[in-house]
Every structure is written in C-alpha cells, then in structure tokens.
Amino acid sequence: MNYQMFSLQYCVISTFLLLSNCQNQILDVAKTQVWGPGLKPDDIVLPARYFFIHAIDNNGKKITSMTHINFQVSIDGYSKDGKCRSNINYIDREDGSVIVRYTIADFCEQVEISVKYNSSHVAQSPYYIQNKVYSERCYCPQNLDIWLLNNRCSDFLKEKQISWDLHLFKRVNFSAIRENILKRYNAPESISLCHYVVKQQQIWRKCFGKYTGFKMFMDATLSALARVVWLPEMEFYLNLGDWPLSRKGGQQRTSGPYPIFSWCGSDDSYDITLPTYDITESTLENMGRVMLDMLSVQQTDIPWDNKEEIGFFRGRDSRRERLKLIDLARKFPDLINASITNFFFFRNEEQKYGPRVPHISFMEFFRYKYQLNIDGAVAAYRLPYLLAGGSLVFKQESPYYEHFYSKLLPYKHYVPIKRDLSDIIEKIRWAKDNDIRAKEIALTARKFVEENLLPQHIYCYHMTLFKEWSNRLISPVKVLPDMEKLSLSYSCSCEKGQNRDEL
Incomplete structure (x- = not known):
C-alpha cells in the first residue's frame, strides 16, 4: 500500500475556525493512529461502536493544533437485505483527533471498515471483520469469561x-x-x-x-x-x-x-x-434518544485559549454551598459566573439568591475555562461530563462518591476546593496564573475519561x-x-x- 503525506497549514481560514499562528505539518497517513473497541465489532458489542483517530505528522508527533481534519469512514458489508445499513457519526475534538461512532441494523457479514484521508487509507485501514457483526439490539449473549476477556475488563x-x-x-x-x-x-x-x-x-x-x-x-x-x-x-x-x-x-x-x-x-x-x-x-442510549453522553460531550468548538477565564456553574439549589457560590459570584464577578436554575430546597431564599435563570445546553458550559463541580443532594452526577469537556474542573471536597472517584487524583485530574468553598477564589487565581499547568490537568482529565468512563x-x-x-x-x-x-x-x-x- 502506498501511503501519502499531506500538508496541513494551520492558518487556513475556513468555516471551521480561524487561527492566528501559521504552522505547516505533514499528516502521515501511515503513522496516524486508529484504535478503539469499534474496530472489533464482532467481539465488542455496544449500543454504539466507537473508535478514535489521531493525526500524526511525518516526524511521528501528534497534530494538536485546532484545525478540522476531514477523515472519511465507511462501513461496508452484506446483510439479509443486501448492503449493511449503518449510521456513522463524527465527534471532532479539534485537537487533531476524532471519535467515530456508528450503529448497524440487525447483522452484517464480511464487514470492512475503511478510514481514509484525502482518499488514502489511514493506519491499517481497511479493517476486515471475519465474523458476523450483530446489532446491540440482537440477542447474542457471550460466555461471561470470554466477554470479559474480549472487552479487556479489569479484574x-x-x-x-x-x-x-x-x-x-x-x-x-x-x-x-x-x-x-x-x-x-x-x-x-x-x-x-x-x-x-x-x-x-x-x-x-x-x-x-x-x-x-x-x-x-x-x-x-x-x-x-x-x-x-x-x-x-x-x-x-x-x-x-x-x-x-x-x-x-x-x-x-x-x-x-x-x-x-x-x-x-x-x-x-x-x-x-x-x-x-x-x-x-x-x-x-448512545446515538439514541439521549443527546449528551461521554462521547458527544467531547465535541469541541472552542480552543483552550479562547475560553473565558472564569469559573462557571449552573444548577438547582440542592445544597447550601451552591447558594454561597452565588454570594461569591456577586463579590468576584470577574472570577465566577454562577446562577441557580431552579429553587426547591431553599424556596424561601429565592428572592435573595435569584432570580433563577433558564437552563442552557451543557455544551455551553465549555465556553468557560473553569468548571465548578459542587455537590447536589449527594455527589453531583455531572462530574464525568465535566472531566470530558476540555475545561479545568474544580471539585468540592465531599463525603459522597461515584464508582470511579477512587481513581481520581487531585492536581492531576482536577483541582480540589474545600467543602465550604473558602479557597475557591484562591484556586481560580492560581489557575489563571498557571495556565499551562491548568491546561495539562484538563487534558489529563479527558485522558482519564477515555480510559475509565466510556461505554x-x-x-x-x-x-x-x-x-x-x-x-x-x-x-x-x-x-x-x-x-x-x-x-x-x-x-x-x-x-x-x-x-x-x-x-
């Protein structure tokens, strides 16, 4: 197979973005990485199969500039109705990488997954699947031990x-x-x-x-x-x-x-x-009726340097500290943007801490560089999505936890803040003064999600x-x-x- 290399110039003006710094890199289709469970759809059956592509240049370095790279993926094969019916969705993380997810209807045979860039195959593409591939909606249970092995589940x-x-x-x-x-x-x-x-x-x-x-x-x-x-x-x-x-x-x-x-x-x-x-x-419900999931939340359209340097919070009044956050936002409007979307637990204090504001799309959260994760009635179940979204997470100390908290490390995956929020202003100022370190933590958090919290x-x-x-x-x-x-x-x-x- 003859691989080709393509020049990417990162100052191109397009419908996708504008960049001020020009840099030429050569995308090497042979060195570009393709990996993930979606490349083994006969063994790993999920509601939506998915895999990752990350562009690599001719020097073996990851291309990380915020340029849209148009990979083309196709899934071919045969079913009882003729050609395989599939639905393919691209999630551009705008850092040189793309998540590709897809579904198939019923089952397919002789499946071939092609990944191309400018008509040239990428990495080991095409990927030939030897066994029949079934939809997740089919009843095809595997032996438990074989299933655990195929899915590379931890002991x-x-x-x-x-x-x-x-x-x-x-x-x-x-x-x-x-x-x-x-x-x-x-x-x-x-x-x-x-x-x-x-x-x-x-x-x-x-x-x-x-x-x-x-x-x-x-x-x-x-x-x-x-x-x-x-x-x-x-x-x-x-x-x-x-x-x-x-x-x-x-x-x-x-x-x-x-x-x-x-x-x-x-x-x-x-x-x-x-x-x-x-x-x-x-x-x-991945690629189904639920719009927000651990894959789609990684769709990035605002680069780190363009995010607003301010701590952001929206949520209901399910804990006193969330009301305290409103006080801090009023005192430090240049550091915190916080509002309550619904008053239920402290309705008698709505006049003081309101007015309540409309809900916004969760994806809008990531216009802001700093995400404030404050407990609700128990642990705030939004934390996985915040870790995946490409912003820096500030996590309140808490006696509550989800199944993955024991793997999280402070200052590696998030910035800890005290239970009473007494150090939150100090921590946000630290992040503003240490932007490179803050970005590194945000990237490590996303890597944690990729290794621990996907379907x-x-x-x-x-x-x-x-x-x-x-x-x-x-x-x-x-x-x-x-x-x-x-x-x-x-x-x-x-x-x-x-x-x-x-x-």
Whole structure:
C-alpha cells in the first residue's frame, strides 16, 4: 500500500475556525493512529461502536493544533437485505483527533471498515471483520469469561472501589437476611428499593416503597447486558434513592451492614456503588434518544485559549454551598459566573439568591475555562461530563462518591476546593496564573475519561462487579412467588431457530 503525506497549514481560514499562528505539518497517513473497541465489532458489542483517530505528522508527533481534519469512514458489508445499513457519526475534538461512532441494523457479514484521508487509507485501514457483526439490539449473549476477556475488563482486584465495597461481604446468605433487610428499610415514604433476581438469563424483581419509578434504569441495564453476555445467577437489593442506605454505626453494629447496591456511595456508609443511572443511561442510549453522553460531550468548538477565564456553574439549589457560590459570584464577578436554575430546597431564599435563570445546553458550559463541580443532594452526577469537556474542573471536597472517584487524583485530574468553598477564589487565581499547568490537568482529565468512563468501561464495571458478587452468594438463588418477570426486548437473535418472542 502506498501511503501519502499531506500538508496541513494551520492558518487556513475556513468555516471551521480561524487561527492566528501559521504552522505547516505533514499528516502521515501511515503513522496516524486508529484504535478503539469499534474496530472489533464482532467481539465488542455496544449500543454504539466507537473508535478514535489521531493525526500524526511525518516526524511521528501528534497534530494538536485546532484545525478540522476531514477523515472519511465507511462501513461496508452484506446483510439479509443486501448492503449493511449503518449510521456513522463524527465527534471532532479539534485537537487533531476524532471519535467515530456508528450503529448497524440487525447483522452484517464480511464487514470492512475503511478510514481514509484525502482518499488514502489511514493506519491499517481497511479493517476486515471475519465474523458476523450483530446489532446491540440482537440477542447474542457471550460466555461471561470470554466477554470479559474480549472487552479487556479489569479484574475486580484492580477495581479499587469494587474491592473496597465487597470486602465486608465475603459470604452472603440472603435466605437468612432477606426479611431483616425489608424490616430495616421499611420506610415507604422515604426509602424505595427493588429486590432483583437473575436466574437462567431471566430477570425478576419486586420493588418496595412509594417512589419506585427509577427501577426503569436497572431494568434497562440488566436487559441490555443480557443481550450481550450470559449473566451470572445472583440477587441483590437496589436503593432507588439518592442517599446511601447502609449506614455505619447505629443498628449496623449489632445487625451487621446489609448489602445494598446504590448509585452513590459515602464515607459513612457500606453501600455497594454502581455506575450512576445517568452515565449508564447515556451509555445505553448512545446515538439514541439521549443527546449528551461521554462521547458527544467531547465535541469541541472552542480552543483552550479562547475560553473565558472564569469559573462557571449552573444548577438547582440542592445544597447550601451552591447558594454561597452565588454570594461569591456577586463579590468576584470577574472570577465566577454562577446562577441557580431552579429553587426547591431553599424556596424561601429565592428572592435573595435569584432570580433563577433558564437552563442552557451543557455544551455551553465549555465556553468557560473553569468548571465548578459542587455537590447536589449527594455527589453531583455531572462530574464525568465535566472531566470530558476540555475545561479545568474544580471539585468540592465531599463525603459522597461515584464508582470511579477512587481513581481520581487531585492536581492531576482536577483541582480540589474545600467543602465550604473558602479557597475557591484562591484556586481560580492560581489557575489563571498557571495556565499551562491548568491546561495539562484538563487534558489529563479527558485522558482519564477515555480510559475509565466510556461505554465499554461502564459495561465492564457492571459485569466485573456482578461476577464477583455472584461468587459471594452462598444461599440458593431463587425466584420468589410474588416477583415480576421482566420481558427482554430485542430485534433479532443469533441463536438458530429462536424467534424474537421466545424469551
């Protein structure tokens, strides 16, 4: 294959951007990097497959200037209806790299993925896929161990949060504690939880409490996973509320901590943390009805140097510190732009801290160089998106955490600020005085997202946790008489002779 090299001049005026500094680099299509799970769609099945392209010059250096580079990707193959039907989407990070994501309908054979620049193939393109490629909507579960291997999932011992969450639950006998769990958390007005059982690839549940609408998120998660991997037989109780339930001290000292799965953990609880319903839904609906996800949020149209050097916050009044931020914004308008979008917890103080302002697109946040992550009722579930967006994140010290917090390092992935926000002005001024370091932290945060918080990782975390959890259950997993069976939905199946209504 004859590779070509193309000159990129970064002072070109186009519809994409204007740059003042001119620099010529030669894009080398042979050295340009292409990688990611979307290049192995027969093994790694996700709601939207995705892979990365990063332009490399003839000297082997990454091209990072904010110039649009027009890569062309095509997916060819054959299906029962003729040519494969696919939908391809480009996410330009405007740093010389592009995320390509795509979906296919039903299944395709003899798939060929081509990546070109100016009609020349890039890296190892074209990529030939030997096996049949199925849509995520097809029912094609893989053996669990093979699935974990194909997806390059970490062993649970390397997942610090999973190891910590399960260290007290080495042997779990639900036959002995089911009744006590329900007695302990029998507060229908304030606590809602669901008891899930997975047996022979079927999912059953019974929910308790007055507000159980959030069960739809776990229903969707288990249903999606069941289409791609054989689930281990297990049972668990899921907290549907914001606050962790399995508190340290008190009755726990005599009854022992009860194993409760939650979307948020805290320093004073033993809850077993799952990826939040928010990041999981954005994973399941990637390129679907959810517009914001961990891939799309990386679409960048404002270079670092053009961002406003000011701390930015929008959100509801779910914590007193958010109101304090309004006071600071009024005192230091050159350093903080903060407003409340909805008053609920402190309605009687709206006159003081208002007026409330309309919601804006999350992508508009990244017009600002500094993002202020202040807790809500619990951890602010926006943090993954802020880390991915290309701005510098200031994270409030907090007793609450999501499943990935234990991997984050202060001054490597974010700038810490005190719980009472007493040092936030000082920290913003530090960032303004150390712009190169601030940009470096923002870039490292995005790299962290790429390695820990993309759809493949969210699937992996669930299955790594579920596998280890199932190994700790010593009582028989059984479906109780009053449990409701979930109906698994799928559009096709790779199992011979099986129709879509047999599950």
